Amino acid sequence: MPQQVRGVIARAKGAPVELVDIVVPDPGPGEVVVSVAACGVCHTDLTYREGGINDEYPFLLGHEAAGTVESVGEGVETVQPGDYVVLNWRAVCGNCRACKRGRPQYCFDTFNAEQKMTLTDGTELSPALGIGAFADKTLVHAGQCTKVDPTADPAVVGLLGCGVMAGLGAAVNTGGVSRGDTVAVIGCGGVGDAAVMGARLAGASKIIAVDRDPRKLDWARDLGATHTVNASESDSVEEIRALTGGFGADVVIDAVGRPETWKEAFYARDLAGTVVLVGVPTPEMTLEVPLLDVFGRGGSLKSSWYGDCLPERDFPMLVDLHQQGRLPLEKFVTERIKLDEVEEAFHTMHAGEVLRSVVVL
Known part of the structure; x- marks a missing residue:
């Protein structure tokens, strides 16, 4: 059954973000529903709100996230319910000329979930970088999920999903x-x-x-x-x-x-x-x-x-280095905030007062 959860959206250019109810559909073929544990506030989210990416409002913001796989759709074999994952915005295709040359980090045909999350009135949402993780749960393609050490702090390792990587x-x-x-x-x-x-x-x-x-x-x-x-x-x-x-x-x-x-x-x-x-x-x-x-x-x-990264190669390695105390990723987390504090975090970020504010759910 589709689920109704909270999500932070940008409804119009320059307008303050809103915390609203959104609808997350059951995962279709190749798709996954992830229960979000934490999501960093990245400047790209502010760029979406300001119309700097495109004008496909309303946007469901947030993309530097970690969480737990809740359910999977038909044909998904790479992850299963209960897996702890960091989300990425480059699910590689495996078939383009870069992938076939053994260079999947340069994939020319990355993709996201096909179904759309919506507002409760049925209005389709455009998820930031194909993720939309300022929400209790989000729908992504299975290829956007990378399994990592489940003991790692989601507020820290989720930042690998964009800026830190x-x-x-x-x-x-x-x-x-x-x-x-x-x-x-x-x-x-x-x-x-x-x-x-x-x-x-x-x-x-x-x-x-x-x-x-x-x-x-x-x-x-x-x-x-x-x-x-x-x-x-x-x-x-x-x-x-x-x-x-x-x-x-x-x-x-x-x-x-x-x-x-x-x-x-x-x-x-x-x-x-x-x-x-x-x-x-x-x-x-x-x-x-x-x-x-x-x-x-x-x-x-x-x-x-994206740092020419290959998430399935780089994320687990970097999380392991962090867990060993050799990569102090925790220093990027300046503050931990609630889901209804994203607008304030945009102002703090714009003023250059933080490295990262992180929404913890």
């Missing part, structure tokens, strides 16, 4: 940071600090965090940065070069996603170094760089989408 993967997967590398990270919010953590995990010898907010630089230092640069007080490119013997960093990660920060990353890297763009630009942004500089400096210019 995006930043950590930008360093480890996309940037290929290895032991002894020098790394610079521009922008030290949640994604940037996760990149700092990833660089530390990979064994970087020097990790330089760049931001304009002293509080964010303190967060970065706590998560593994060996040096910090306040970009409001000095030229970040010159500072990074000075800290790397005049050469520039082996890997520079732009976690802001603006033309000016990308250029800083480009010129702050060593010859044949790597630039990784993980911050998300807006559609109107353009970039102009002398082509001779691109040719003359060599190296790699990459973008990182």
